[in-house]
Amino acid sequence: MLNNLAVNYEEAVAMILFGIGFCTLLFHRNLVKKIIGLNIMDTAVYLFLASMGYIEGRRSPIADPSVPASVSAFINPIPSGLVLTGIVVSVSVTAIMLALTIKLYKRYHTLNLDEIYMFAKNEDIG
């Protein structure tokens, strides 16, 4: 068990980071820290994917036209592709979260979600 963890230490670290990010996003009351949690969570997944796709001693999957391409020379390109897609997604989600946070801060002058909720509850908008 411990041996397995030591061999796959990158994946183990990724899982711990995912847990940290998930809990921060779920439990922290401060909106900016929630966003930080979100990014830790997403980055953990990218670390996991990247370390899974990497094969010791191989090159990045870019074919050199002068050398005949061989599968055994390259690492697995698909996880890298997934990481890139994932980064695009998480950038756009972070942007929306930040925009909403700015909007809420301008209106209620606090970043604490509980306090915002308290203020908003007293507004009657029908």
Next chain:
Amino acid sequence: MMDFIQNFPFFSIVMSLFFAVLSSVLKPKFGEWLAVFSIALSTFFSLSVLFYTLTTGESFTYMMGHFPAPWGNEIRGGVLEGLAATVFDFVLLFSFLGGRSRRKEDIPEEKTKYYFVMINLIQAALLALVYTNDLFTGYVFIEICTLASCGLLMIRNVGRTTLATIRYLIFNLLGSGLFLIGISLLYDITGHLLMENIKTEVASIVSGGQYLQPLLVTVSLILIGLAIKSGLFPFHFWMPDTYGYATTSSAAILSGLVSKAYIFLGIKVIFRVIGFDVVASTHILNVLFIFGLAGIIVGSLSAIRENNINRMIAFSSAAQIGYIFVGIGTGTMAGMVAAIFQIFVHAVTKPMLFISASRLVDVSGGKKQFSYLQGSAHRNRLAGFAFTVGAMSMVGIPLFGGFAAKVAFATAAVGDSKRMIPTILVLAISTVLNTIYFLRTVMRIYMPAETAGNPVARSGNRWPFIFAVTGFAAVNILLGVCPGPVLDLIEKGLSMFG
């Protein structure tokens, strides 16, 4: 010639994505018509896919790009995909039309055109979630769906909707984070992203006995992630704020369609990625079953305590999502059929309730509290009628859609010694609770509001509203009177999944 229909799923997704870009530069008036046109055309496309797969009797896969199966991306069409896409398009069209009068008041004028962009985007995302045959594409469109839903919510520019949007976004991100790590793990142990290839690998993992624990973790992460996103108890707390304060069309689309699309993807994962027998042999379905039962009770109890009509309908959504997960949790084919039938019934009922409630609120001075709504059905007869139909269906009165769904659940539970008693007990309790809060509301809106010598001022309805609620009511009653054909279609579609 008939084979040309295989292009239709792709056409409808790309068309709505293209129209989303187009309507961001058009005048709002044209953008609105473009959205209606796009949804109507895609309804036709989805219907064609349904009939095509019924005639050929088998599903088809459609290659995206130039790379064949294990590498490229694929779309898949079958009877269930066609049926789900048809229902989703239909509900989207009528929810969009039905909330038209509220849109002018809730949405700032300079932002109106972006609302239509979001409608087109959400249409693309819903269809892609229904048709996709690739898990990572599923993830990407889950996120597009989430972002478009946030756009639909926050377009009403008041503090409470902004707050509701951020809470909705947080819960959705938790769910999609779990889904993403789940599919990464699954890719890690199977080496594939296309559903069929993963299923073959999973079968060999199960027969080989290796990596069983990672597989269990993966299945749990994916299903729990999707359950959080669809608002299963105890993650339903964002619902009342989200559905309660959004503009009518948005509330209708979010409650009727978006949460259902995630569940539909979950069912696809169960059948086409992991395999129904493998999932049924783990205990993850029991977890969904228990939380589903708890959701039914807690949602209904919260709805009883609500004094705001929109928030009450929102809490009842939490209960209805519970039903769907109870159906999935029974782990039988009949339970799955019942769950999918409930998805469709709820998709046509909840938007009708939101749309008619918003008209009742309009004729009650814009107030959502029950005391103001008294007698509102006399002020707007059609809205009162539609609300009554929806309420009857929710309670489960025979001849309405909700009744057929409840019968399907009860039949699915009979014969399963462990799950029969709790399911039927909770069905009975929830019927009583639904009766309390829905019929109380119906009685309230039909109470005489007329005082002596002071006749009620009637309010007329515009055609989009009339069109939408009559359509919804007709389909609801149709599903209630003859559920047989739809149940047959669902069964046929599920056997194609396998």
